[in-house]
Amino acid sequence: MKKLHFSLVALLGLAAAWPVAAQDDTLARNLVATCANCHGTDGHAVKASGMEALAGADAAKTLQKLHEFKSGVRPATVMQQIVKGYTDEELALIVGYLARQK
């Protein structure tokens, strides 16, 4: 499990550095739009809401958090339930897209 986890992070490091295929970018955009209701459009949370800004956040760190929500290591109120609806590939697309936001 741990091994898989690190290899995902490594993969993601590569993905973030390389140009993204247009189709994947559209898919990533659509997936991130499902986060926007709570986390702001493209991860730009309304400041007064106190929600953590995900736009521009380090992809590997965000991905690690998401996997910790998924495995139950990191306690949460809602995210541990929502994150289970996404595949690991989708989560990687989401954090990559968020990291690219200014």
Add this chain to the structure above:
Amino acid sequence: MATNDRDRRRSFIRQVGTVALASVLPACAGRPSTATRAHVVVVGGGFGGATAARYLRLWSEGSVDVTLVEANPEFVSCPLSNLVLAGERKLADLSFSYDGLRRRGVRVVHDTVISLDPVRRSVGLFGGERIDFDRLLLAPGVDFAYEDLPGLQAAAAREHVLHAWKAGPQTLALRRQLAAMPDGGVYAITIPLAPYRCPPGPYERASVVAAYLKAHKPRAKILVLDANAEIVSKKALFAKAWAELYPDIIEYRPNCELRDVHAATRTAILDFEQVRADVLNVIPNQRAGELARVAELRLINQRWVEVDWRSMESTSHPGIHVVGDAIFAAPAMPKSGHLANQQGKLAVAAILELLAGRLPSPTPLLTNTCYSFIDARNAVHVASVHRYDAGQKTMLPVAGAGGLSAMRNEFEAKIASAWALNIWADTLA
């Protein structure tokens, strides 16, 4: 009359058939083939329609022209409006202009669509204007089936017995009625059979009004007259909260379908009894908004619009996208502002692909998160994730994902307020 209606419908379907053909070939559809900018008309400026208008501009990087037709001068959020009834929020704090959308280049027209020509691809407004479109997105919301309640036919009766189920003047009027209710009075709320807008909403309303009464009119009572056999949403959480916090205030009665109302005496007429209240709050039966009828969209159970979930297009009218509470929901999918917003974005993604001559994503995904307040400082949530199933041609809840709060808590009340700020911005800013 039935024959005329049927004939009219038949000729309409023939016309629509042509449109359907055209819409699978978006690159060569309709209009003169000069490379003009695409124009999408959005009708209805609630969570679904306003989000769609905003994201059409964002995701097309301004290359698609967008017109939003909305009758109301401003957006008033239903989420959090129950707290206005409890005196814990001001309606003004939940009200927003459409200027954010205007700044993004959306043309906002305050009017009502009264006709649709799917062949010429134009809508007619009450004010007389005709607007042509390349694609149309409808967010009709819900209408109240007042025809089920003879006693609420007159406008005066409806001002006496309020719904407050569309945030706005009715919210303020119900707040005034509750504030004026004597200590020892009875507030009765009737809940329609599901499906209706915001499944946990009536129970949240009973909860926060109970908190208000507990503090200000401790001898007052709440009667929850539910047409459903049990609490429709977050049942265990509401039942526990009511038993622990409001045992002498809230009385819950299941299987109480409202048959009629005597408005002057604020009496709810049920099958076997009549219940008189000091404040009677009737949430009527609901169906897709009038716009769905104007467009003659195919309805399920004569009430809700059937859509293709991959693009949110009406199954009878490809090229016309429909989002929000007006649609026939997928299994375990509530009618919520959160989902209307998500459906708006799903529709926009599909519209942009179709305008570019490509197919929409075959595997769309939606999430829902819905908070309910138990009192001003405590809240609970329900969450779910829904993914398109090609075999069943609908969205299905993802097994193992989603869930409920373990218990009402103060942290989630803060998160609920944060959610509201972010969804309002994602919809309107």
